[in-house]
Amino acid sequence: MARVVVDVMLKPEILDPQGQAVQRALPRLGFDGISDVRQGKRFELEVDGPVDEAALTRIHELAESFLANTVIEDFTVKVEEVTEAAK
Amino acid sequence: MARVVVDVMLKPEILDPQGQAVQRALPRLGFDGISDVRQGKRFELEVDGPVDEAALTRIHELAESFLANTVIEDFTVKVEEVTEAAK
Amino acid sequence: MTARIGVVTFPGSLDDRDTQRAIRIAGAEPVALWHKDKDLKQVDAVVLCGGFSYGDYLRAGAIARFSPVMEPLIEQAKAGLPVLGICNGFQILTEAHLLPGAMLGNDHLHFICRDQKLRVESANTAFTSDFVAGQEIHIPLKNMDGRYVADARTLDMLEAEGRVVFRYLDFNPNGSLRDIAGITNEAGNVVGLMPHPEHAVEPLIGTGRTDGLPFFTSILKKLVNA
Amino acid sequence: MSRTPLDTVEHAAATPDVALPWAELGLKKDEYERIVEILGRRPTGAELAMYSVMWSEHCSYKSSKVHLRQFGEKAPQSDALLVGIGENAGVVDVGQGYAVTFKVESHNHPSYVEPYQGAATGVGGIVRDIIAMGARPVAVVDPLRFGAPDHPDTKRVLPGVVAGIGGYGNCLGLPNIGGEVVFDACYQGNPLVNAGCVGVMRHEDIHLAKASGAGNKVILYGARTGGDGIGGASILASETFDDAKPSKRPAVQVGDPFQEKLLIECTLEAFAEKLVVGIQDLGAAGLSCATSELASNGSGGMTVVLDDVPLRDSTLSPEEILMSESQERMCAVVEPGKVDRFLQICEKWDVIATVIGEVTDGDRLEIFWHGEKIVDVDPRTVAHEGPTYERPYARPSWQDALQADDAGKLPRPETAKELKEQVLQLVASPNQASKKWITSQYDHFVQGNTVLAQPEDSGMIRIDEKTGLGVAIATDGNGRYAKLDPYKGAQLALAEAYRNVATTGAKPLAVSDCLNFGSPEDPAVMWQFAEAVRGLADACQQLGTPVTGGNVSLYNQTGEAAIHPTPVVAVLGVIDDVARRTPVGFQEDGQLLYLLGDTREEFGGSAWSQVVHDHLGGLPPEVDLERERLLAEILISASRDGMIDSAHDLSDGGLIQAVVESALLGDKGARLVVPDGLDAFTFLFSESAGRAIVAVPRSEEVRFNDMCGARGLPATRIGVVDGDSVDVQGEFALSLQELREAHEGTIPALLA
Ligand SMILES: Nc1ncnc2c1ncn2[C@@H]1O[C@H](COP(=O)(O)OP(=O)(O)O)[C@@H](O)[C@H]1O
């Protein structure tokens, strides 16, 4: 079993009020030095069987037709390493 | 300028209605072979200045205290490569 | 003879009964359609009502759009069947690409419920012929994802073709581009809007206004006179 | 991952000396010994799990029970009461064959830990109580208390709670028609999130939580069972009982309102086809509660096969499954011949449903796991025969000094200018300010039957389209009054809710309550609790409105500091025709304003004393329940006979607060004259109970005055609806615009 991650972010030209709300809160939390925040969605898909070219193509289709609305969102598909990235 | 990504996911033992809704819809879309879907949030932070140990520590704190509610969510902090991952 | 107007119930639909009531009050016959139905029971028009179909968990309307009932609906809407999408129904129509653009979360990030003032920009659709263009009306609005967006070219096209049907007045409750509250397709048979006309059909209920009734009388007249 | 050997009933009987972690599960030594005595052996781990959750304060009411009995003992004779205390919720006859069920519950602590999910699942829980009675839920209300408005944590808790209540209730399609928002530093670490729900059914549809009829099937349906809210039980799941590893089981539950919406629809469909013999929602204590209550309320026993419970997490132990508090689950008892149809309906709604057990003709609740019996108990001992405490209580030593600190001695405004400034200060203060920023996040219109919603005095829902029959509900509670005198404070809460219902034209019928207090182990808190219950029971008796159910939330305290005693009271009323309802907002210029009731110099616990002097002391306003009843009768008659066009009850903030609210809501000003015998300050700010203002069309003035005169209710003409300012003649005038900015600006500025 393998994990495929689909990240979906609003297109850059679309207003992202959630990201902005986070950014606006930063100074209050004593944070500076962050010039922009965007908030999007992350989908973790557990795939049965091998994640080969065919599987990725299908997941790409899934992302395009369903997980993202490409009128407003961009997406990326990645196969996740088994070991988690550093915390 | 560099980009740091904070991924926030519900802890595995916590119910994820959103992920489940997606998963339940897959067969209807003609998709099978995906045994689990979890949906979380992805924050892209544009950091001014160098992303050194100190900056990462601060972002880690930010994630812990603000971006995630660690009662129900886990998070990871990653420095993003400048080139986007393959679509 | 009266018109038979279908109201689709998806899992998570909330305003199906209210919409049926509004259709009845207008004098037409409501017909319950179920999301798993594979045909539309020969109705003369369809309303996709408000609610949180499938919890709106992925994006508002995104999962409902793939329901079995949507297949005949999309096909027949393209062939001219009058379809009104209210709130979640509007969201489903954009997800199904029967209407251009997309709906996003309100710019203030909160659910909002209010008595909303609107201007009817077009009386040339199946659901607005009982209004006059320019008329100002009040309709309850309640949504989480009511921000209408589309690229500038699409917006310009909508404006140029007179396809912006409703605009928010005095206050834009969700950050919709160009204050757009509702639009129609090229043929004028598919209309979507965020506010809820079915909650403004009885004098005592809700905000106490009946500005929503003409939506249902418009379509009734059109169908009966057809 | 089951323990070896499985702790079966047989094994427990054979190993009397195994030490069980009863203390870690919150049981006292004598409670554990009682369990051993009941069973005649040590409990199995699974039995211990069940007893420990069911005998907890939350489920067993062990500290409060001795006091709550008064609600039954003193219950007034009421023909309206169809189902009284003890069921999931009480049921009231509202005429024309309709019955209404309603209840208020707390979800305080979870909402502090995770505001959004805590509040959301609070709504989910109360709604399931209402469905379990056989009713379609038609409205929710949400009485809330938060810490100081400017405290940083309030900014975390409040928006999350409000979004959670809205997120869940809106998604279920339940109009939110009322509630409260009160700020006070005493709630800082202990916000109160109470949620109420109203449901409607036909008389014949009333369902009870009981399992009768040997051979009937027990069906669990709804969400899969996960490891939610079972912190304690995981100790039992550890390899050996002494090796209590820290667990990763979540203490916070996540709500799935979509699943709950499906649960509502499929349950109602099953009811409509008369498929259900008994039904119980799964709330606190999950399956332990549902199975033991269903079995003990029925005539027989029950067997349950725990392996058949659909799981979200396959590693759960049987103890954990029994204790899990996963949301959006229900348990139905169905005759064997109807099981297929029941399952079909669930499938139609995509709801998972599984037969997990059967009603037997014995009197034991037996639960099996991997073919072995792990529970064998008399269900009554689990569900109904938990411990009862007579906790010591004593009037606190500080009570006298608090009451002696008379608010009447506080400096009062000396000039008209000061008076005016204090009026503005009052209407802009967080507690008196408009709550629109909050309530506009709730859907008021869904279901298309909302006649009145906030900020009206009570919410009102039409329940019959043809006749216009409707019900009204209001919730109130004033912790400041209750702190000064818990007996009277509770009565004042009832009086206010009762008055709010009557003000809209509905006849008050019945009461639910949510009693929020500090630790019962503190005799001072226990005294507050005892006094509040006594006060509420006495007042309900006198007003003829029985308590039909409610909820107790104790341990709302941080260290030594308890919250103000906060009894929240919900009153349900009925109106024959909603067309006759009376709104708060002024309707028409020229209508005459009347003040009903007597105004005395009563400032103890008042909003004025808090806002202007940050003071809490003295005595709360006097309670005169006969006067409340008379006032209510007049308001109801006047509304029915069309003698008044708007009305507003007077409560915190006094007359000026009420006038400003009516003016802003109707967008019409008022000219007021201070009546003879009153000074302007007392007229405007006193919080004497038993009062309301009404706007009387000139054509009705004589008739209205005659009615009040004949029945002995003081009615004083105090002015007229007019213009676009609130003008207290000879004192000051404030434009509606200035008032609106003050009243509506505060909460957004604090929270947005
Ligand atoms: N949390 C809330 N949810 C829904 N309605 C609320 C809430 N808080 C306040 N309200 C409504 O706002 C109005 C004013 O509240 P309040 O001043 O407490 O009323 P009253 O003093 O008449 O009891 C009422 O209609 C009440 O139901």
Ligand SMILES: [Mg+2]
């Ligand atoms: Mg009131």
